[in-house]
Amino acid sequence: MKRLIFLLLLALPFSIMVGCQQSGSETADLKARIDSLQNRLNSSYTPGTGALMNTIVQPHHIKLWFAGQNKNWALAEYERQEVMGGFEKVQKYHKNKPEATAVAMIFPAMDAIEKSIQAKDEKAFKNNFVLLTNTCNTCHQALKFGFNVIKVPTKNSFDDQSF
Numbered sequence: 001m002k003r004l005i006f007l008l009l010l011a012l013p014f015s016i017m018v019g020c021q022q023s024g025s026e027t028a029d030l031k032a033r034i035d036s037l038q039n040r041l042n043s044s045y046t047p048g049t050g051a052l053m054n055t056i057v058q059p060h061h062i063k064l065w066f067a068g069q070n071k072n073w074a075l076a077e078y079e080r081q082e083v084m085g086g087f088e089k090v091q092k093y094h095k096n097k098p099e100a101t102a103v104a105m106i107f108p109a110m111d112a113i114e115k116s117i118q119a120k121d122e123k124a125f126k127n128n129f130v131l132l133t134n135t136c137n138t139c140h141q142a143l144k145f146g147f148n149v150i151k152v153p154t155k156n157s158f159d160d161q162s163f
């Protein structure tokens with residue numbers, strides 16, 4: 001019995017060593033996986049603020065106007081949410097840039113639009129859409145993109161959609 005215990009004690013350091021080696025290779029494996037995820041992150045495409053404005057905010061701003069003009073309140077509410085989604089993406093993906101902080105200035109105008117949609121109030125909708133559009137420009141000016149002027153649309157550039 002004593003001999004057996006002695007042999008077991010003798011074998012103990014070896015089994016610890018093998019265990020350490022195993023966890024060493026697990027660490028290397030994890031490191032490789034983290035490196036490959038980091039590489040993927042570094043090369044992933046994040047649309048810039050200009051792209052978010054162009055592809056989300058601007059088209060839905062136009063559609064919002066024509067939906068409201070046609071008293072299509074369900075569509076107007078949908079478009080309002082899409083515009084909002086664009087601003088939320090600016091906040092989410094450009095956290096450390098000045099535009100992320102500035103986004104808050106558009107919320108009162110967006111809230112006012114929401115209320116006029118809920119009330120199906122055509123006149124309030126028009127006034128609040130002008131307020132919204134002015135606030136687009138206030139932000140552009142504040143961030144030194146004042147040459148980028150937004151206006152209430154006069155022509156519908158989405159001719160294939162029924163408003």
Ligand code: HEC
Pocket residue numbers: 048049050051053054057058061083099100102103104106132133135136137139140143145148150
């Ligand atoms: C938080 C501030 C902010 C608000 C609010 C804002 N924008 Fe912008 N917008 C910017 C910035 C900054 C740029 C320039 C980004 C760049 O090019 O890097 C920009 C660029 C644009 C562009 C790009 C123009 C081009 O020629 O590529 C359009 C269009 C635009 N905005 C539309 C709008 C509309 C419509 C609204 C209101 C519904 C709005 N923006 C509200 C900050 C804002």
